[in-house]
Each structure stands twice: as C-alpha cells, then as structure tokens.
Amino acid sequence: NGELNNKVIIEGDRLEPQFSEIPGQWGAIWLRAGSKNNSIKNTIIKNASAGIIVDSISNNSAPTLIIKNSQIYNSANFGILGRETNIYGENLVINNSGQSSLACTGGGTYNFVHSTFANFWNNSFRQNPSVLINNFFTVSNTQTVEKRDLLAANFTNCIIDGNNNIELIIDQVEGTVFNYSFKNNLLRFKEIEDPIHFIDNIFNGNPHFKSPSTNELIIGQNSDGIKKGNEQGTLLVPNDILGIIRPLPSDIGAYQHIIFN
Template sequence: MRFLLPLLLLLSAATVLLPGCEPKEDLVTTDSSARLEFSLDTVKFDTVFVTVGTVSKRLWVYNRNPRAVRVSEISLQNQPGITYNLLINGDAGSVARDVEIRGKDSLLVLVRATIDPTPSDGKPFLLASDLRFRTNGNDQQVKVVSYGQNAYFHDRDEIKANTTWKADKPHVIYNSVVVGPGVTLTIAAGARIYSHAGSFLVVKGRLLCNPTYQPTGPIKPNDPNLVRFEGDRRETEYAERPGQWGGLEFDLGSQGNVLRYTLIKNSTLGVYLYNPFNEQPRPQVQLEKVELRNISTLNSGYPFDGAALLSLCGDVTANNTLISNCEQYAVYAVQNSQVQLDYCTIANYTFGTRNQPSVLLSPEAPFKAISGRPLPALAPRLTMRNSIVWGNSRNLEELAFMNGEQYAGNINISTSVLLTKKYNNTGPLGQAKNGNILNPQEGPTYLFYSTPSRPRGKTLDYQLDTLSPASNKAVALPGISTDLLNRPRLSPPDIGAYERKNP
C-alpha cells in the first residue's frame, strides 16, 4: 500500500502528457490542403469621400477543418491613393501574423479605408486591392473595392459673404455650417450636399436652392438637376435610414428663403424654423417642388419629436411638395406659426410604430423654456388647399389640433383628402366641408400607385393610382400650373403634389 499513492500520482502525470488528451480543435494542422472560407468574396466600400475614413466592413473567416490552422500572414496592401487598416483580435494595423483559428471556428476581420485626394474632379473613381491570407504555404485572396470621390469640405464654416455652392463636386458638412446675417448662400442646380451626423445648415441670412433652374418640360423623380441634401454615409444600408444628420435650420431674421427642385432626406429635422420667442423679423421659407423623406429624431437624443416641417413662430408656404415616410410628424406647426400648403402630398408611411399624427398644430412649443425663459403660448394658423394627408398610423388619425377650439378660425382646409376620424364632422374643427374627401376606402381603388403596404416594383411611388379618389377633384389655384414633376395641371386638376399621367 505504501507504493500505491506514488504510483497513482505517476499515472496521473503520464495521462496529462498523452497527446490524445489535447482537444482536437486546438491542434494546429500543417496540412497544405487546409483552406479557409469567407463570408464575402468582395469587401466593397460604396462611394467614400476623400480624406474621410469609411465605416468598418466585416469579413468573417471560417475554418471548417477539424483542427486549428495558423494563418501566418493576413495583409492588405496599401497603394497610391488609399490607406487600409485592419482590426483583428483587437490589434490594428495593415498586417497581422500568426493568427490561429480553432477547428470549426471563425475569425472576424474589420476593414477600414481612407482615400487620398488624388483626382481633382468630383467624379467617383475606383481603387481595388487584395486582402491576402497565407496558410501552410497557400495564398487565398478576398477582393477589396473602394469607390472614392473628391468633395468640398465645410467644417464649422461661417459664411460671411454672398456665396454660391457649385455642382462640380459634392459638398460635405461637418460640425454644421452657418450662413451669417445679411448673407445669401445660393446652391446651384444639381448640387449634392452630404452632412455628417448631427450637422445642420443654419441660415441666419438667406438660402436660395436651385433658384434659376427652369426645365422645359416634365422631369423624372431622379432628375440630375435636383439639389439633394442627405447624410454622408454612402453605404447601401443607409440609403433610406432616417435621422442621419440635423437638417436645415432657419433662425430669427432669416427671410426670403426659397427652396426649389430640392430633395431633403434622412435627417432628424427637415426644414426647421426657429423663433421660439416670436421676435421680428420672423423666419420665412418658401418650398416649391420639394421632397422631404425619412425624417425622424428617434434614437437621436433630441428632447422633442422630429418633423419634416417644424415651425416655431415661422412662416412657411409650400406648393407641389411631397412629405413621405417620416417616423414622427410630417408637419408640426407650433405657437403662432403660419403654414400654407397647396397641392402637397403627405404620405406618412412608416415601417415601425408611429404614435404621432402626420399633422399637428399646437399653441405650445415642444419645450417649456429656454435658459429659464418661458416660451409664449400662441395660436398657430394653417391653410391647406388641394392637398393629401395620409399615412398608416395605428389609430387612423392623421390630424391633431391641440386646444384647437381656441383657434378654430385659423384652420382652413379645403378640397383635400384627409385621413381623420376625430374631425369627421361639420363642427368648428370638423373637416366634412369645403370639398374635403374624408377617409376614402382603400380597395378596389387606391389613393397612391405604390406604398409600403401595397408595393409595386422596387420603389415607392406616391403618384396617384389610376382610379385614385384624388383624381380630378382639385380646384385650380392662381399661379400654380404644373406639378412636382413639372407636368401641366389638367382641368380639373388632381389633388396632391402629382398630376396623374394620362392613360
């Protein structure tokens, strides 16, 4: 018995040293036939502005072998015009060596790119390279493709003299741009403005978007002469994502602003008139043939809900304007804001849950005070003619007039298609009058050609359907003879931003 304990200890030590006891997936194979598999055959960076780093692209590397492999080198060769950076197992650089992947396991590789400003024009250019993996003498490659583009960069700029932004290269806004008092910023036809997260174009002077563009006939929705405002994330998954940048802000004293043939998309606030203490001269904006799309402050940290058109004691007129797919309000007019909408379409479809109506009037601002100074409660004013207010809100209520009985005389809606149950009467706030069409049934006739709930093709289209109840129901308005796409208004005209095409 006195030899039993030492013998057991000896046997235990020997067992630990046996090669078969090491997990098979931890044993590194030296077999030259061991190969890796990849989640992508090409890592693609959509158009990237020069000098601006891209988001990180993910590439999963799979080891399908039962044993571990040691990747002796992972490298992405930099070349003139572009610098790559890899992040592997927490280590950053352009090369990683002796990286082990256990059997039946995977490795995450993050790739970033920064493009140098080499070409001088604003046209996109292509840069390609190979991400190399060397394992047991074998080389495998994954293509990395980057599209670069030069741009004008505006970082905390304050515009102090009359300026024109040309359309030869995109404009990229960082940390907001301010148009100073008494100064006019003119944005030429076809200009593209991309704003970084949280950035605004703040106008204390005057903004003229596309002031001289005069098409000779009908245009297409993607007409190259449109001025476009959107976020600076160019990846496909961000193409229609709301809340990516701030918006256009018009402050006290900003008058004579005109936006024509302009698209504003993917911001937290679309057109924002800021004059909370009702001072003079009030901000003033005119929209003509404008589209606002995908506007929302959700998950952005704002203390109030977003709107495509938000006015605090400002004056807004809009005609032939489309507001669509906002996660919150489309039009939010507070205090004594004055809003006039003619031939406008509000098609506020959302992919999530929306609790806000598309149109809200309120005598109170969305916040109670600024720097301890209380904000005044004042009566807003709304005039709406030949327009559509529609959406897919849960309770089918797209109009709201907070304390509306106090300013019922300021609300004038006529010959419009409205989705409302609360105001489906002829009372002081009721809309069953003035030629309005309330709550038309969807199916077998439909209001719009293509919506998220009834898609046709790959794109949404808020032009009128063939038998739309809005067809031929408008009243001609002086000075407005064409629609959003510059097509002639017929007689009688159609309600909304679009005149239906002839069969």
C-alpha cells in the same frame, strides 16, 4: 435650389446603397429665429433627424421659408418642424417621418397648396399624426405652456394620409387667434361637419399611391383625388411636381395621376 430635371439632393455622407434610406444620418436644415426670405426649390432632403426646422418669425409678414417642388423623406423625427413661423409650400411631398411629416407648432402662418403629406413610417411605433397643428409650446425648464396666435393654417388641394387611422391633429389651447382652413383635400381624418373650416374635402378616401413604403407617392388611376382639385388653388400652381400641366379640374396632391401598369 435645383432645377426640375436636375434636383439638389441633401443627404448624409454615407453613400453606400445600404445607407440610402436610413433615417437620422445627419441633423437638420435649421432656419433659426430671425432668419427670413429663405427659398428651397427642386430639392430632395432625405435621411435627416429633422428635414427642416423653421424657427420664429421676424417682424415682416413675408414667409420665413418658401418651399416648392421638393421632397423630404426618411426623417427620424420631423419632415418639417415649424415653430411660430411663416411657411409657404407648393408641390411639396413629405413621407416616412418618425414623428410628424409636417408639424406647425406654436402658432404662426402656414399655407400649403397641391402638396402631399404622408407618413408610412414603419421603423418604430409612431404616436404623432402626419400633420400636427397647434398654437402653443411648453417651456422646458418651467413646464409652463406659452400660447401664440395661429394666424393661418391653410391647406388647399393637399393629401394628408398615412398608416394610422387619424393623420391630422388640430390641437388648440383657448385664448388666442386660431385660424385654419381645409379646402378640397384628401384627409385621413374623422369625418367632420364644419363648413367654416372644412370645405369640399374627401375623408378617408384612397389616394392610390404607387408605393408609399419606397416613397413613391405619385397617385394612380384609382385615386379618390382625381379631378377633385379646387380651381383657385390649381391656378396658383398650374404645373405638378413633375412639370405636368394640371387640367381643370385637377387632381389633389403634388402629382397628377398616371396609369399604373
């Protein structure tokens, strides 16, 4: 864990400038099955194959991983890949991933508040959305599909955006619990009338990122997410990723907006 003004940086061992933004230079932070009570704060993770892989939960209900005030960039595959696990994140920023910036797979419990999940990957063709949620996995040697309960996938005051038309996929196999909720988010997604799962979201608005191609995802004065935050979510996370106190109503995402010059 780092500090607000002294972040831990986890990257490859090639520190020459030409390697500073190259994906896939090292493997992943891998929290294997049974690992629990992991915490990452004030950390920048960059240039991995997968930033963090979080495997299946132990029997306790506490999150396998709590991640706060952290950034994950330039992952060749996934920013965070969760597999039937329990993750809580706030003031989390992920961008530039070869597959998904966040993949909540095989069911589990996922809660994110005031986070920014973007994907402006341009190194190759990308099929996956910025955020993928499902409740199954395929056993590789038999090709059978195993279903698991999605106990929660809750997103409050988050931005989900990228350079594809659809940046959120919710992929359900029938026959299990499948709970999810989106409140006061800015979503690159088809407009949907579903008041049970989607509450007070903005569809296909302009987040007005400063420079997503260089992982600068602070929002500017023309963002459609300004003053659109859910109050309950803001009270949970009263400061943004830079330590700025959030007013009420707050801005959606990990950052309060600034005026771009």
